[in-house]
Amino acid sequence: MRYESQRVAMPYFIFALILFAGQIVFGLVLGLQYVVGDFLFPEIPFNVARMVHTNLLIVWLLFGFMGATYYLVPEEAQTELYSPLLAWILFWVFAVAGTLTILGYLLVDYATLADVTMNKLLPTMGREFLEQPTITKIGIAIVAVGFLFNILMTALKGRKTVVNIVLVTGLVGLAALWLFSFYNPSNLTLDKYFWWFVVHLWVEGVWELIMGAILAYVLIKITGVDREVIEKWLYVIIAMALISGIIGTGHHFFWIGPPEYWLWLGSVFSAIEPLPFFMMVLFAFNMINRRRRNHPNKAAMLWAMGTAVMAFLGAGVWGFLHTLAPVNYYTHGSQITAAHGHMAFYGAYVMIVLTIISYAMPIMRGRPYGNSNTAQVLEMWGFWLMTISMVFITLFLTGAGILQVWLQRIPESGQALSFMATQDNISLFYWMRLVAGCFFLGGLAVYFSSFFIKGQASPAEEVRGPATEDA
Amino acid sequence: MAERFTKSMARNIYLGGSAFFVLLFLALTFDTQSRAMPERDNRDQITEQVVRGKHVWEENNCIGCHTLMGEGAYFAPELANVFDRRGAGDSEVFKSFMNAWMNAMPTNVPGRRQMPQFNLTDQEIEDLAEFLEWTSKIDDNNWPPNIEG
Ligand code: HEM
Numbered sequence: 018m019r020y021e022s023q024r025v026a027m028p029y030f031i032f033a034l035i036l037f038a039g040q041i042v043f044g045l046v047l048g049l050q051y052v053v054g055d056f057l058f059p060e061i062p063f064n065v066a067r068m069v070h071t072n073l074l075i076v077w078l079l080f081g082f083m084g085a086t087y088y089l090v091p092e093e094a095q096t097e098l099y100s101p102l103l104a105w106i107l108f109w110v111f112a113v114a115g116t117l118t119i120l121g122y123l124l125v126d127y128a129t130l131a132d133v134t135m136n137k138l139l140p141t142m143g144r145e146f147l148e149q150p151t152i153t154k155i156g157i158a159i160v161a162v163g164f165l166f167n168i169l170m171t172a173l174k175g176r177k178t179v180v181n182i183v184l185v186t187g188l189v190g191l192a193a194l195w196l197f198s199f200y201n202p203s204n205l206t207l208d209k210y211f212w213w214f215v216v217h218l219w220v221e222g223v224w225e226l227i228m229g230a231i232l233a234y235v236l237i238k239i240t241g242v243d244r245e246v247i248e249k250w251l252y253v254i255i256a257m258a259l260i261s262g263i264i265g266t267g268h269h270f271f272w273i274g275p276p277e278y279w280l281w282l283g284s285v286f287s288a289i290e291p292l293p294f295f296m297m298v299l300f301a302f303n304m305i306n307r308r309r310r311n312h313p314n315k316a317a318m319l320w321a322m323g324t325a326v327m328a329f330l331g332a333g334v335w336g337f338l339h340t341l342a343p344v345n346y347y348t349h350g351s352q353i354t355a356a357h358g359h360m361a362f363y364g365a366y367v368m369i370v371l372t373i374i375s376y377a378m379p380i381m382r383g384r385p386y387g388n389s390n391t392a393q394v395l396e397m398w399g400f401w402l403m404t405i406s407m408v409f410i411t412l413f414l415t416g417a418g419i420l421q422v423w424l425q426r427i428p429e430s431g432q433a434l435s436f437m438a439t440q441d442n443i444s445l446f447y448w449m450r451l452v453a454g455c456f457f458l459g460g461l462a463v464y465f466s467s468f469f470i471k472g473q474a475s476p477a478e479e480v481r482g483p484a485t486e487d488a
Numbered sequence: 489m490a491e492r493f494t495k496s497m498a499r500n501i502y503l504g505g506s507a508f509f510v511l512l513f514l515a516l517t518f519d520t521q522s523r524a525m526p527e528r529d530n531r532d533q534i535t536e537q538v539v540r541g542k543h544v545w546e547e548n549n550c551i552g553c554h555t556l557m558g559e560g561a562y563f564a565p566e567l568a569n570v571f572d573r574r575g576a577g578d579s580e581v582f583k584s585f586m587n588a589w590m591n592a593m594p595t596n597v598p599g600r601r602q603m604p605q606f607n608l609t610d611q612e613i614e615d616l617a618e619f620l621e622w623t624s625k626i627d628d629n630n631w632p633p634n635i636e637g
């Protein structure tokens with residue numbers, strides 16, 4: 018760590034990980050409610066637990082992205098952060114607002130929450146992923162503006178690397194698209210159309226820029242490969258992401274009102290969307306094969322390869338599986354969607370945040386070459402347990418989804434099973450998903466425990482080649 | 489990547505490509521919204537009741553369990569076509585179904601998935617019914633495949 022101010026990343030990472038744990042606990046509540054329908058009812062109905070699960074996910078990923086940005090932008094720009102104080106203030110604002118919102122979900126019923134937060138004045142609540150009270154949404158926008166100001170002032174006064182430019186572009190896009198969360202027209206078809214400007218254009222647009230930039234940064238650090246090469250790859254990847262992903266939004270316009278030409282546009286362009294994810298796999302493995310150093314932080318390298326592979330599987334392969342209109346006609350809004358959503362979010366965005374944490378956290382804790390071997394072994398156990406559990410969660414949900422389509426969607430009206438009857442028929446898959454979810458929680462516990470092992474790796478463990486000048 | 493393919497070429501593809509597709513997307517959005525959608529979503533039939541019904545839908549977070557046009561949660565049945573499924577295409581039948589249904593919740597059948605009691609007024613339930621009826625008539629390229637949603 019070259020600059021003292023990079024250290025503000027620390028609280029962001031720690032808080033992100035705490036929320037991650039909360040997300041998983043509520044995931045297990047949901048998983049249990051799927052099979053024991055009245056579990057925790059009426060104290061925590063399914064919709065409440067689901068909001069907590071998905072909103073915690075989004076918020077902790079945002080904390081992770083911000084931590085990553087505070088860590089890497091000063092180092093790339095070769096200058097101290099413009100205002101560490103502002104970063105700290107915004108941390109507390111966001112942490113408190115986030116916590117209050119989650120408590121609001123859990124302690125007050127939703128209609129009351131809408132009432133006391135004056136949703137009537139500017140109704141934005143009650144839409145999937147955008148359940149936050151309007152004041153929370155405004156809070157997020159304000160935090161984003163302060164954050165971007167701080168980052169831009171830092172990036173502009175220093176060296177302008179491609180990593181920084183791409184990362185900042187992604188973050189500006191993230192904040193700009195957030196504004197669509199305030200647009201909630203009374204015409205449902207319009208509401209839905211522009212809802213995707215937040216949801217799809219985030220995960221299949223600007224977030225890919227953020228992911229690409231973080232991955233590129235970590236690869237520069239741990240492989241010592243020439244920056245020029247890495248930057249070229251980064252440009253090609255994000256070019257493919259936006260060229261395919263923007264019109265690819267059309268894969269959500271098939272059945273919500275827009276005209277038929279979207280069946281073609283959405284199918285064709287989103288079918289290209291796996292490409293940038295595939296290129297990230299080639300990118301990560303190529304750079305690691307061509308490495309000019311063997312960084313002693315093996316765990317970080319494992320995460321970097323893992324995120325590329327799992328993002329390709331979850332977003333690329335599982336996305337392609339149901340993205341062509343004739344297939345999506347049957348799978349739309351089924352457990353197939355849930356299977357894909359889980360692996361894609363985990364592979365691309367959970368794992369990229371865990372990658373930068375794995376690389377940066379030891380350095381911020383005064384262990385420039387990484388954690389001790391024992392800690393790394395434990396962390397890698399956490400990696401494998403969580404990742405393999407997620408693969409099984411995805412497979413079981415895919416099984417459930419295929420059966421759901423078979424029983425409920427394909428037969429003619431009259432022959433088809435009802436939704437509820439279908440759910441009863443496929444409950445075995447939900448039980449197995451729940452078991453896999455418990456293993457995921459176990460993996461998370463192992464991962465957390467790796468943070469409590471003392472000791473650090475030494476430069477002597479660098480097997481081949483000298484450390485590059487910025488370790 | 490080959491040496492002849494330089495970083496600045498890569499950057500130009502990124503800048504040119506994304507600018508082009510952003511503009512194309514905006515143009516398509518304009519066409520969709522201004523030309524195609526008014527016909528398909530029957531926006532002239534969005535009455536005040538439909539608007540109020542949408543707010544009832546949102547303020548009780550129905551989307552947290554149900555899908556609506558295939559979007560939402562997958563815990564409970566699709567509701568964009570519930571008017572056809574339970575109302576047999578008749579507004580009055582559907583309204584009385586909705587009234588009975590909302591007031592009968594939760595079923596309290598042990599182990600079964602439970603829908604909460606939202607304590608809606610008769611007026612709010614009627615608004616919801618109007619909203620769902622309007623929703624069921626949007627031209628959505630014939631989704632879902634059958635009545636079960
Ligand atoms: C990391 C990137 C991605 C993430 C995090 C992600 C996540 C998600 C999530 C959470 C949903 C469900 C949205 C809802 O609740 O309605 C979804 C839907 C969908 N995704 Fe992705 N996705 C990603 C990339 C992709 C890619 C690359 C493709 C195509 C190749 C794709 C195809 C789809 C399709 C077709 C749907 C709609 C499913 C339906 O009709 O129900 N996704 N995605």
Ligand code: HEM
Pocket residue numbers: 041044045047048051067070071074354355358359362363364367450451453454455457458560561562563
């Ligand atoms: C113990 C592990 C987990 C379990 C048991 C679990 C369970 C669930 C359940 C039951 C739902 C609701 C599905 C519905 O609407 O009917 C859900 C939604 C969701 N979960 Fe998880 N989850 C787990 C971990 C995760 C992780 C690690 C992530 C992120 C990487 C994640 C991301 C999501 C997303 C994005 C949705 C919304 C999906 C959509 O709209 O398609 N979950 N989860």
Ligand SMILES: [Fe+2]
Pocket residue numbers: 217221265266268269
């Ligand atoms: Fe998408």
